[in-house]
Amino acid sequence: MGTLTWTFVVGAVTLVLTYAAIRIFKYLKWLRLVITSVSKLPGPKPHWFFGNIFQIKDFSDLMFRMHEECIGKGDKLYVFWLFRFQPIIILAHPDTIKVVMRSNAPKTTIGPGYPFLVPWLGQSLLIANGPKWERNRRLLTPAFHFNILTGYFKLYNEVADVLLDKLASGSKDGKYLDIFKPASMATLDTLLQCSLGYKGNVQLVGDSHPYVTAVNRLGHLIDKRSFHFHHYAEFIYRHFTADGKENESTETEAKKHLDFLDILITAKDDNGVGLTDDEIRAEVDTFLFAGHDTTSSVLSWSMYCLGKYKDIQEKVYREVKEVTGSKGTIESEDLPKLKYLTCFLKEVMRLHTPVPVTNRTLDEPIVLDGYDIPAGVMVDFGIYHCHNHPDVWENPKEFKPERFEGDKHHEMDPYSFTPFSAGPRNCIGLNFAQNEEKVLIARIVERFEISLDPDHTVIPFLEVVMRLPKLVSWSTLNKEAPKLPRRCEK
Numbered sequence: 001m002g003t004l005t006w007t008f009v010v011g012a013v014t015l016v017l018t019y020a021a022i023r024i025f026k027y028l029k030w031l032r033l034v035i036t037s038v039s040k041l042p043g044p045k046p047h048w049f050f051g052n053i054f055q056i057k058d059f060s061d062l063m064f065r066m067h068e069e070c071i072g073k074g075d076k077l078y079v080f081w082l083f084r085f086q087p088i089i090i091l092a093h094p095d096t097i098k099v100v101m102r103s104n105a106p107k108t109t110i111g112p113g114y115p116f117l118v119p120w121l122g123q124s125l126l127i128a129n130g131p132k133w134e135r136n137r138r139l140l141t142p143a144f145h146f147n148i149l150t151g152y153f154k155l156y157n158e159v160a161d162v163l164l165d166k167l168a169s170g171s172k173d174g175k176y177l178d179i180f181k182p183a184s185m186a187t188l189d190t191l192l193q194c195s196l197g198y199k200g201n202v203q204l205v206g207d208s209h210p211y212v213t214a215v216n217r218l219g220h221l222i223d224k225r226s227f228h229f230h231h232y233a234e235f236i237y238r239h240f241t242a243d244g245k246e247n248e249s250t251e252t253e254a255k256k257h258l259d260f261l262d263i264l265i266t267a268k269d270d271n272g273v274g275l276t277d278d279e280i281r282a283e284v285d286t287f288l289f290a291g292h293d294t295t296s297s298v299l300s301w302s303m304y305c306l307g308k309y310k311d312i313q314e315k316v317y318r319e320v321k322e323v324t325g326s327k328g329t330i331e332s333e334d335l336p337k338l339k340y341l342t343c344f345l346k347e348v349m350r351l352h353t354p355v356p357v358t359n360r361t362l363d364e365p366i367v368l369d370g371y372d373i374p375a376g377v378m379v380d381f382g383i384y385h386c387h388n389h390p391d392v393w394e395n396p397k398e399f400k401p402e403r404f405e406g407d408k409h410h411e412m413d414p415y416s417f418t419p420f421s422a423g424p425r426n427c428i429g430l431n432f433a434q435n436e437e438k439v440l441i442a443r444i445v446e447r448f449e450i451s452l453d454p455d456h457t458v459i460p461f462l463e464v465v466m467r468l469p470k471l472v473s474w475s476t477l478n479k480e481a482p483k484l485p486r487r488c489e490k
């Protein structure tokens with residue numbers, strides 16, 4: 001090699017090493033700042049290197065233990081260390097949650113959580129940040145306009161017809177049945193029809209339907225990956241693990257054009273540019289992902305609460321009968337009159353928070369509950385904690401729909417109750433979801449009296465943040481299945 005080449009190589013290596021040294025120096029400086037400032041926060045005592053990672057069994061264990069240990073004492077936030085160099089601050093009170101929820105702090109782009117969803121959902125609305133998110137949110141918002149949603153009531157009722165027949169045959173002669181599966185198939189059926197105009201009989205075909213198999217499997221793979229730290233690196237996961245290779249090849253089926261899809265196809269931004277085919281696919285996959293298990297979790301928990309609190313069930317039933325008479329369907333104009341049902345649904349989502357945690361990274365330094373927090377730190381919205389905080393809710397463990405009656409709730413901080421999140425990145429599907437829930441609950445309660453199987457105990461289980469829609473799948477719900485004897489003949 002000539003002198004010139006050597007000079008070039010030495011120069012390039014020096015440049016790279018200097019750049020790396022500057023980055024490392026900056027990182028260490030940041031880490032020192034983070035450790036000194038964040039260490040002051042309440043939370044479990046961390047190991048000097050492993051942090052708190054080996055002190056918990058799983059995500060559910062963390063949330064419930066911390067709820068007793070910190071939130072029960074009135075803390076508004078706490079810190080959990082994923083190793084000593086990666087703190088996550090969990091915001092557990094409206095005073096702390098709202099500081100970040102109403103800001104434009106971006107979704108986290110490294111580590112577990114949203115990044116694991118990218119191979120499936122791409123840079124869709126749920127995951128994207130900055131101008132890409134802003135543009136897509138603008139383009140997608142018309143798909144959830146009141147008039148569009150009103151058009152879905154016929155479909156919600158058709159889905160309910162199939163569900164009711166399934167529940168009737170499953171609960172013949174007073175038999176108890178597992179509500180989670182039929183609830184899950186019903187909400188998937190609704191979404192497939194509304195997103196894609198796809199009538200695949202998923203409720204009747206059930207688990208063996210290829211779309212259902214694919215969605216369930218993808219969700220399972222994402223959950224599993226979150227607890228296997230050696231699967232975090234994308235390259236290793238994709239090329240050296242059986243799960244990663246499978247994740248790569250799992251394809252979803254079902255393509256027909258209607259409804260949400262129609263709107264996405266025709267949507268154009270100010271420059272007349274629409275969404276690309278890949279973007280449309282990503283958004284439809286996202287609706288199915290974000291809107292399926294969330295709604296089925298709420299429906300299942302609603303059945304549980306109706307079965308557990310018979311007096312409340314009676315009140316819901318009476319209201320439904322009063323409003324709808326004997327017409328047998330629920331129409332959009334009925335919903336504003338179903339006031340107690342609305343309170344009931346809110347209380348279900350408060351106590352059994354369907355999405356207990358979501359995640360952001362701070363893009364600027366902020367003050368939280370008097371603590372200075374540097375930029376770059378990961379922050380979780382502990383929605384579950386907030387919904388059950390003893391300083392926010394009177395007797396938070398009590399199931400009491402009346403707390404949402406009249407103006408009482410409106411006097412509270414709006415960030416006390418955020419099952420759909422709040423601020424610029426709130427759930428785009430919140431009205432869609434609530435309409436669907438109300439139709440399904442009203443139709444079920446109108447036809448059946450729901451009881452809980454006394455031989456089974458429910459142990460709540462929260463799943464990890466990356467599987468957003470399945471965050472609250474109370475794993476033992478299957479065991480305590482509502483009994484559904486006929487209330488009246490169809």
Ligand code: HEM
Nearest residue numbers: 125126287290291294295354355358420421425427429433
């Ligand atoms: C009971 C049902 C539902 C609950 C509890 C729920 C809850 C949430 C929450 C908490 C977020 C914020 C996530 C975050 O901060 O990362 C969210 C976002 C989102 N949800 Fe829902 N959701 C439900 C149903 C739906 C439905 C039915 C759809 C679509 C049809 C949907 C689509 C979305 C999308 C696209 C986002 C991302 C919005 C954005 O970042 O601009 N969700 N949802």
